[in-house]
Amino acid sequence: MAMGFRLSKIYTRTGDTGETGLGDGRRVSKDHPRIEAIGEVDTLNSQLGLLLAGLIDEAQRVPALNEVIEVLAPCQHRLFDLGGELAMPSYKALNSTEVERLEAAIDVWNDELGPLENFILPGGSSLIAQAHICRSLARSAERR
Numbered sequence: 383m384a385m386g387f388r389l390s391k392i393y394t395r396t397g398d399t400g401e402t403g404l405g406d407g408r409r410v411s412k413d414h415p416r417i418e419a420i421g422e423v424d425t426l427n428s429q430l431g432l433l434l435a436g437l438i439d440e441a442q443r444v445p446a447l448n449e450v451i452e453v454l455a456p457c458q459h460r461l462f463d464l465g466g467e468l469a470m471p472s473y474k475a476l477n478s479t480e481v482e483r484l485e486a487a488i489d490v491w492n493d494e495l496g497p498l499e500n501f502i503l504p505g506g507s508s509l510i511a512q513a514h515i516c517r518s519l520a521r522s523a524e525r526r
Contacts, residue, residue: 405470419526426519427461433512453487
């Protein structure tokens with residue numbers, strides 16, 4: 383399905399009264415749960431982009447990180463698709479295939495880790511901290 387409304391500029395002035403438009407033309411309050419969810423997904427996508435940029439730089443030194451990049455890079459595209467799905471209620475972009483792909487990668491990594499005995503505090507390196515930011519933002523977006 384093609385997106386029906388294309389923005390030709392980054393401001394519209396149509397939200398100055400506290401409302402914004404969905405992709406199907408409907409107007410909703412800027413604090414509508416759907417708009418909140420779009421914002422959460424957008425924030426996660428931006429932070430994931432920052433994480434991926436750091437991973438790509440570090441992968442030159444640690445080639446094993448390419449496996450992580452291969453799993454996470456498509457997630458950024460799917461988050462963009464999810465934003466479109468949230469903005470256009472009749473648009474369906476995501477399916478169970480992506481969920482299954484991620485679960486398979488998580489299962490492989492969990493098997494490599496062994497049992498978790500303690501909670502892990504964010505930190506250790508800027509990339510690890512950034513990964514934790516992405517994790518917490520994903521959980522926040524999921525609650526929306």
